[in-house]
Amino acid sequence: MFNYQDTLHKLNDLLPLSEKLNFVHGVLRDRFDYIDRIAVTLYDEKTDTLKTFIQSSDGENPMQQYEAKLSEVPLLQEIINQGRPRVVNNLLSIGGTGKLHTQRLVEKGYASSYTMPMSINGSFFGFIFFNSFMEEVLDEEVLHYLDLIGHLISLTVINDLTNIRTLLAAVKTARDMTHQRDLETGTHLDRMAHYSRLIATEIAKERGLSDEFIENVYLFSPLHDIGKIGIPDKILLKPGKLDEEEFEVMKSHAVKGREIIDTMLQEFGLDGLDHIDILRNIAAYHHEAVNGSGYPEGLKDQEIPLESKIIAVADIFDALTSSRPYKEAWDNEVAFNTLRELAGKQLDASCVEALLSNHEKISEIQDKFGEDRFG
Missing domain, CATH: 3.30.450.40 (GAF domain)
Known part of the structure; x- marks a missing residue:
């Protein structure tokens, strides 16, 4: 039978x-x-x-x-x-x-x-x-x-893609409800996603990356700061520099992000999503530094997942070249020089070089996903 x-x-x-x-x-x-x-x-x-x-x-x-x-x-x-x-x-x-x-x-x-x-x-x-x-x-x-x-x-x-989009939509809704949009506009997330894809594609041959890996980094990159949902507004939206105690609270968003994603995956029944560890790693480790000075775990170089290194470069570059309530947008060349200074210290050198070798594509992304007064 x-x-x-x-x-x-x-x-x-x-x-x-x-x-x-x-x-x-x-x-x-x-x-x-x-x-x-x-x-x-x-x-x-x-x-x-x-x-x-x-x-x-x-x-x-x-x-x-x-x-x-x-x-x-x-x-x-x-x-x-x-x-x-x-x-x-x-x-x-x-x-x-x-x-x-x-x-x-x-x-x-x-x-x-x-x-x-x-x-x-x-x-x-x-x-x-x-x-x-x-x-x-x-x-x-x-x-x-x-x-x-x-x-x-x-x-x-x-x-598979519908499952991912369901998760992304849920996160966007949660972000909007907690004013996270005030700091991270939709165009910031678009630019970050495309910078991340650009970096991953550039290093793909050297690192043996598949197109599937690259696409997942691209899709999951907008979730990197989901943990900020759990940060109080008085810290999250503070226009000036955070004091030491406030910064410690802000740093907790990396751990909170991993916890939120695990909870959402379980609640939506999406634990079996392909490459789900890419998503977890992006949320948890995008503030780790190759010299061990980052957080939340102080990981060094090879201990840091590659997807987290990619997101770190994309996130910092867009933060430098975007205007915020407390800063003006930096010129690309100034931001490039800053990335060069951080390469091998805070940021992965090959990921930095991958981004810096694509000036024309960076400009195309910025033109396509530029911010207006509504973000």
């Missing part, structure tokens, strides 16, 4: 999305062994950016840490406009119209491609790509199965 095993049983397990994708790919290849790659990209509507997320293949990933403006990729735009997937049984046939991402696939030997758009509540949020090293293999039978697998992958991704 119980001799049969559900083919897709592992999707019920608490596994990272990348492992679930690898599992689904294995099931698909049992029937169509020439489907050599599955990849998922996500779309950021605020910046019109497509970015690589997770992929499964036997060989090297041709598109790691890749992003592009959707408006600059007409073939992918057309998929959205048509509301239908795209079948290409010979990638060479579309020549240079696919731009860099198609060129990379062809260079790695991929010959055919099936591209499905993903939507949630009618809104586009990314693509799924199925690729093969063989030409002319995407017939009606294969496409029927790819449709089923594609929608299964889409629902799995939606489920």
Whole structure:
């Protein structure tokens, strides 16, 4: 009676999305062994950016840490406009119209491609790509199965991202109710998230970071100061410098942040979220310093999680270059010099260098997410 095993049983397990994708790919290849790659990209509507997320293949990933403006990729735009997937049984046939991402696939030997758009509540949020090293293999039978697998992958991704967005929305509501918005505007959190992604992408090759890790750092970075919800307004909103006793209370926000996140995860039933320790580490350790002078635990260098080091650089840079009731915004060059002085002492040197080597992208982020008088 119980001799049969559900083919897709592992999707019920608490596994990272990348492992679930690898599992689904294995099931698909049992029937169509020439489907050599599955990849998922996500779309950021605020910046019109497509970015690589997770992929499964036997060989090297041709598109790691890749992003592009959707408006600059007409073939992918057309998929959205048509509301239908795209079948290409010979990638060479579309020549240079696919731009860099198609060129990379062809260079790695991929010959055919099936591209499905993903939507949630009618809104586009990314693509799924199925690729093969063989030409002319995407017939009606294969496409029927790819449709089923594609929608299964889409629902799995939606489920995970929806959980994260639920948590983010709950935190934003709590922050607004406790006046945290007065110190950290929405644009500050947008800039921080994009600075964090920029740093993580820049050091990805050196540190062996996956696109999934980078995306989670980007998504979780706005939660870094959630612990300030538990700080009294007379300290949190004080316009001048805190005295020693007040600063000790302020420092407790790092521990409070970890506690709040653990409570929220439990209350929302989200304990099994992928890479949840990234979120915990961001909240708890973003004020640690590589020389051991930080808080709450006085961790040193390698003891500090990488995601916390990334957030620290992004947070300090945006704090320096933003206006506050008690200070004017610093010029970028002045802030850059300050970061250089802090590198290797308070901040991770490679994370600082990663940010400083991207002046043009920093300016783009600041232009896109600048503050007005309403924050």
